[in-house]
Amino acid sequence: MPFSDFTNPYQNPANIPQDYRQHPNLQKLLLSDGSGKYVRPLEDPVTIWAIQILEQEYGVPLNAMELELSNITASRQMFGRSDLIIYDDRYVGSGTGLDVAFIMLEAMEPSKKFEGNEELGWNYHFKQLEVYMSASPSARYAILTSGKHTKIYRRDLDYPRKLEPIGDLPKYESAREAANHSPYKVIYNTRKPDDIQTGLQPLTRDKFREVLGDTRSGCHSILRDNEGLQPQEAVDAMVKFLFAKWYDEQATIDLVKQTEESRAYVFSVSNETDPERLLVQVRDTFEKAKQWERETLAKKFGDDLGVRLAFNEADVLQFKPHTTMEIVKRLQPWSLRKSSADVKGGVFEDFLSKTFRDDLGQYFTPTPVINLMVGILQPTVNDYVGDPACGSARMLTHVLDYVRKQEYVKTIANNGGSAEGINPEEPTQEFIKFRDNHLFGAEYSRTVMHIARVNTLMNGAQYADLKVMDSLERLGSITGGIIEGLPERPGFYMGGLTMILTNPPFGSKVTNENVLKDFAGRDGVTKKKGKVVKSIPQEVAFVNRCLEFIAPNGKLAIVLPDGVLANSSTEDVRDWILRWARLKAVISLPQATFAPYGAGVKTSVVVLEKREKPLTVQGQLELGQEIIKADEDYQIYMARIDDIGYDAAGRMSLSEDQAHEPPQVKETIIDFVQKLGW
Incomplete structure (x- = not known):
């Protein structure tokens, strides 16, 4: 360890090297009255000796050092700062200043006993050093020296005030x-x-x-x-x-x-x-x-x-x-920035949804299902797209990628078929506007919101409006009492979105009386025969909330358990849905779709188009003139997908190239567009 053989070479301030004396970071050692004397005659020679060793032996640049001597008084303050702070110099020369303390040095009088308990002695300085280190989360090394004796410590990460003695200080590698x-x-x-x-x-x-x-x-x-x-x-x-x-x-x-x-x-x-x-x-x-x-x-x-x-x-x-x-x-x-949107999406497709399916499966929708929903809804740059149960926001990033590709193809066509000069990541100004202003997500779990936010950031959508929110809370709590959405207020407001894609959690019941009454107060699905029901399946509540968020003629694709579509006990739910929306498509998914994620329930993708004006209960029951006018040329697309790309154990049933968009998914999208479309 170079901290040895102390002969007090700088006991006389005149012996300080000229480049040290003139360096702005070291001028605090001397009194400002021009006398050339030390501020602390006994300790400062030790400090300058240590500075020289740190620079010459360990490679610490002087511009990474800062002295803390400006507030020294006769009685030192216990909660000040270390005598010398060595910063990480990554941002040196940038004009932003250095603020990440890396090493702290405490100097003391050479006459004090090694590890002694006398006043202002070794143990006193060591305790101060412990305090300084614990107050700075970035500080990793500490040096306590009297010149005659020196100890170097490393901070224990688990116990910030605990300093562990180490043999020597590693070499400091400057940014340059x-x-x-x-x-x-x-x-x-x-x-x-x-x-x-x-x-x-x-x-x-x-x-x-x-x-x-x-x-x-x-x-x-x-x-x-x-x-x-x-x-x-x-x-x-x-x-x-x-x-x-x-x-x-x-x-x-x-x-x-x-x-x-x-x-x-x-x-x-x-x-x-x-x-x-x-x-x-x-x-x-x-x-x-x-x-x-x-x-x-x-x-x-x-x-x-x-x-x-x-x-x-x-x-x-x-x-x-x-x-x-x-x-x-x-x-x-x-x-990560140069990688394509497809690849960056793969981070969350493969690493998160597959590796951690057992623990986080509830937050992930299989990629083939997302591609099916996006392909059916066919979003454009003019849509305001939301997911009130967004999980990792993969629905939104798939929509973003779909719109980007559509705009890229359109721009090439408008450019005489040439891709020259066109940025495939940002093909049009319309796409940039869509990316920055038309994507909305809500997620109840703050932990999962970490994933959602980073997913959208890495896909270039740093302005996507994502928030931690319970989408089934009373509507007034969500909107702040605002009752109008588009065109002035896009997002999670009444009529604030033109499109929703979502796979809400299901299997639980909504029993909060205030929430149930809130839905019923707007002729919601929780109102049955003039009374408010005592509970409702969570997925049904999400259908209600989605149809409130969507503007008239807006599109909704939602994954629902087949029981909602077939059980006699949910007939009133189906009647309510048909009053508020036209049933556009029902696409049955195989039993294995969610089995790898711990859910064996049979599901379908239900696609709805919100009516301009909901039908009245009486008009629906009588199947009278109101429905005839509202449903002229009303067709429903029905399909069944038998192979989603993997079996119930999650083993691929297709080649990897086909796994994210299996042939049956592609065929279903094409068939829907040809037979029905929008």
Whole structure:
């Protein structure tokens, strides 16, 4: 350890090297009266000696150091800051300042006894150091030195105030050094400043599957083996890593443009990388990603963002250094931003819905079913699309991808059949407007909202209006008493959407008397023979709520248990639905559809078109003139899908190329469009 052989070389302030004396970060050592004397004659020589060792032996740049001497008085304050703070210097030169403390050093008088208890002695300074370290979540190392004696500590992640002695301090790799030998960095060309090279490759779906892995390999097994995480905890952890990685790619490019010099990504490791430093950088990147999201959403939604944020203040990305290192190694070569929407969607298709089907199955709809619903409804850039039980928001991202592809094809056709100069990710201004303003999702679980928000972010829809919300709450609580939707108020208002695709939770009952009365007060399905029912199946309540959210002539595709369609006990429900909507299609799904996700109930996709004006109960019962006029040329499309692409155990029954859109799903969509359409 270089902290030895102390001879007090700087006892006389005049011996301080000139470059140290003139450095703005070190001038606090000397009194401001021009006398050239130390602020603390006994301790400051130790501090400058330690600074020189840190710079020359460990590679700490002076501009990463900050002295805390401005408020020193005769009686030192217990809750001040360490004498010397060494920051992570990733953002040095960017003009944004350094705010991520990495190492803290406490200097003391050389005459004090090693580990002694005298006043202002070793144990006093050690206790102060414990306090300083625990107050800074990013600080990983601590140094306590009297010059004659030095101890170096590492903070225990599980017990923030516990400092563990270690033999030596790892070498500090400056940001500039990291960029010199990092295999993954943004390269700045001084001769062509706009020619910025990132060095990352787009992912294929197979490669992403390999990187993220399953219970036997990849990131999943790392989180399981190193951290002991359960599947749902591993999902949350992996989503945080992906969020930080996605942000790091753009933030590093922005940093290079600010500093005009090459920089390594945070998600980049080499043989020189200190795992503890990497942990701090990844944690800070996640915090900055949260801040970016907060500022981005505030531009559109204002400051009341509690229900819209992917992560709150309490959410952190901090695992064991070795775990962080191994996850970064697997993610570092690949670009989440450059990867296509299809591939990014694959993160949530494969990694989440398959690997974790047992624990999170209730939040996922099989991809073939989503493709069926989107293909039947045929969304356009003019639609306002919502999902009041959005789970991971895959319905919405599939709609986004469908509309993007349709706009891309249309733009190529308008460009004489040439794709030259057309961005396939943002083919038209109409698509950008749709992406930023026409997508709405609600989810009851805040944990699952993490997944939904990151899913939409990675698909470019950072402005998608997602919120943590109980969609079956009293309508006034959801809308704030507003009773009108489109055109002024799109979203979850009365008539605020033109299209809903949803797979609501089913199997439970809604028994809240206030909610049941609220539905009944608007001629809802909870009103039977003039009275309010005592309970209603959850999926039926969602049909009611969806038809309230949809504007007249709007489209609804919803997954429902077949019992709603066939049981005699739900005849009144079917009658109510037919008063409010035209039945457009019923597509029976195989028994195995939801079996891999722990639900064996037989289901169908029901497609409805909301009437301009609901039929009256009397008009419906008499099958009179009212229905004849309302249902002129009224046809219903009926179909059955026998092969959804896998069996009840989740084993694929088709090739992988066909699995996400099986032949029967494709045929059903084409058949619907040809025979009925919209």
